[in-house]
Amino acid sequence: MTQIKVVKNILDANNRIAIENRKLFDEKNIFVINLMSSPGAGKTSFLMKTIPELKKKYKVGVIEGDIQNTYDAEQISKLNVPVVQINTGGACHIDGNMVKEALPDLPLDEIDILIVENVGNLVCPAEFNIGEDLKIMMLSVTEGDDKPLKYPLMFHVSNAMIINKIDLLPYIDFNMEKAINDALKINQKLSIFKVSCKTGEGLSDFINWLYEKI
Amino acid sequence: MTQIKVVKNILDANNRIAIENRKLFDEKNIFVINLMSSPGAGKTSFLMKTIPELKKKYKVGVIEGDIQNTYDAEQISKLNVPVVQINTGGACHIDGNMVKEALPDLPLDEIDILIVENVGNLVCPAEFNIGEDLKIMMLSVTEGDDKPLKYPLMFHVSNAMIINKIDLLPYIDFNMEKAINDALKINQKLSIFKVSCKTGEGLSDFINWLYEKI
Numbered sequence: 001m002t003q004i005k006v007v008k009n010i011l012d013a014n015n016r017i018a019i020e021n022r023k024l025f026d027e028k029n030i031f032v033i034n035l036m037s038s039p040g041a042g043k044t045s046f047l048m049k050t051i052p053e054l055k056k057k058y059k060v061g062v063i064e065g066d067i068q069n070t071y072d073a074e075q076i077s078k079l080n081v082p083v084v085q086i087n088t089g090g091a092c093h094i095d096g097n098m099v100k101e102a103l104p105d106l107p108l109d110e111i112d113i114l115i116v117e118n119v120g121n122l123v124c125p126a127e128f129n130i131g132e133d134l135k136i137m138m139l140s141v142t143e144g145d146d147k148p149l150k151y152p153l154m155f156h157v158s159n160a161m162i163i164n165k166i167d168l169l170p171y172i173d174f175n176m177e178k179a180i181n182d183a184l185k186i187n188q189k190l191s192i193f194k195v196s197c198k199t200g201e202g203l204s205d206f207i208n209w210l211y212e213k214i
Numbered sequence: 215m216t217q218i219k220v221v222k223n224i225l226d227a228n229n230r231i232a233i234e235n236r237k238l239f240d241e242k243n244i245f246v247i248n249l250m251s252s253p254g255a256g257k258t259s260f261l262m263k264t265i266p267e268l269k270k271k272y273k274v275g276v277i278e279g280d281i282q283n284t285y286d287a288e289q290i291s292k293l294n295v296p297v298v299q300i301n302t303g304g305a306c307h308i309d310g311n312m313v314k315e316a317l318p319d320l321p322l323d324e325i326d327i328l329i330v331e332n333v334g335n336l337v338c339p340a341e342f343n344i345g346e347d348l349k350i351m352m353l354s355v356t357e358g359d360d361k362p363l364k365y366p367l368m369f370h371v372s373n374a375m376i377i378n379k380i381d382l383l384p385y386i387d388f389n390m391e392k393a394i395n396d397a398l399k400i401n402q403k404l405s406i407f408k409v410s411c412k413t414g415e416g417l418s419d420f421i422n423w424l425y426e427k428i
Contacts, residue, residue, distance in 0.1 A: 038334070039364070069363055120365070127304075143252075143254025151253060153281075165356070168382065
């Protein structure tokens with residue numbers, strides 16, 4: 001019982017910090033996206049393809065969350081956008097406080113859209129608000145069509161599901177209809193996009209949707 | 215600081231329970247495998263292919279770990295082996311106590327090899343011992359060759375890395391040499407197997423290795 005109480009306290013404390021972050025984002029007029037997925041679903045590839053488009057209309061900044069190292073941040077920095085690396089040092093998700101601590105290292109007055117690439121994990125990141133406007137989750141088709149029912153919280157809390165790697169559909173068993181129907185059963189408000197970050201297919205639909213949200 | 219202390223206490227308590235599990239496994243002469251990976255790397259498909267082989271020499275039992283539902287356990291039960299489902303109810307890993315609680319529901323006197331399929335997560339399961347003989351992790355090639363350096367603990371604690379979905383190599387960018395070299399830098403004792411659970415390629419090498427370990 002003690003253990004459960006501690007977890008609840010951590011989540012309460014996190015929500016208080018997320019609300020503080022939210023206030024700052026509102027003051028600075030920054031739209032914040034929390035991007036989540038399993039390891040290797042394609043979050044960084046997605047940013048490498050979409051940020052050049054977003055940059056045509058908005059000033060973009062990125063917080064990269066990784067357990068250790070700066071590989072993804074190095075990739076993103078090639079796009080000439082401000083990027084800060086959070087190394088969680090073992091922790092399996094980004095929480096509100098990690099974002100709060102990273103913000104002073106970003107030029108907030110020069111950012112319209114801040115994208116937080118979370119640690120690759122289909123479970124824990126879903127539990128932690130960071131003060132974001134949108135939670136966007138990616139599911140790669142190679143992970144299988146059973147993921148919505150097996151990891152429901154992630155699908156429940158997200159505003160959009162981006163189904164990635166559709167270029168691989170001819171080579172795998174993935175029932176698109178089942179994946180989409182199961183996800184919508186968990187969250188009927190989920191916006192769904194089928195994309196290939198390799199070929200670029202479907203990304204413009206997502207970008208148009210995002211522009212409406214901003 | 216309080217938060218860190220709590221986590222340490224949880225891990226200490228877990229290790230005590232893992233040692234208790236270990237004693238029971240020794241008494242019953244059961245060889246225990248903790249099977250871990252990202253969501254959708256192919257753990258259940260791997261068991262569906264390997265258990266029929268293992269059954270020729272050993273009596274096999276399975277503990278299925280999932281956040282909720284029993285889909286994978288239903289699959290495994292088709293192999294006519296005893297299987298128990300642990301539903302973690304949101305938790306992102308299997309710990310020693312969950313295994314302890316599941317054991318009374320298994321016919322331990324009739325099991326030589328117990329396989330625990332962990333929750334799909336490349337981070338947290340690596341932190342929790344369950345009293346196992348071997349930790350085996352799967353990496354699917356579709357997750358990318360950067361995973362060892364980005365999620366090092368999982369590679370560090372595992373005895374074997376099974377690289378799955380090699381049938382998809384012609385269609386993706388995956389540098390096998392880099393993935394293997396990076397994994398060996400983290401853990402030079404790691405045994406490595408390249409397999410396709412779809413075609414069955416490479417599985418016999420793994421099974422022969424496992425027989426030597428048992």
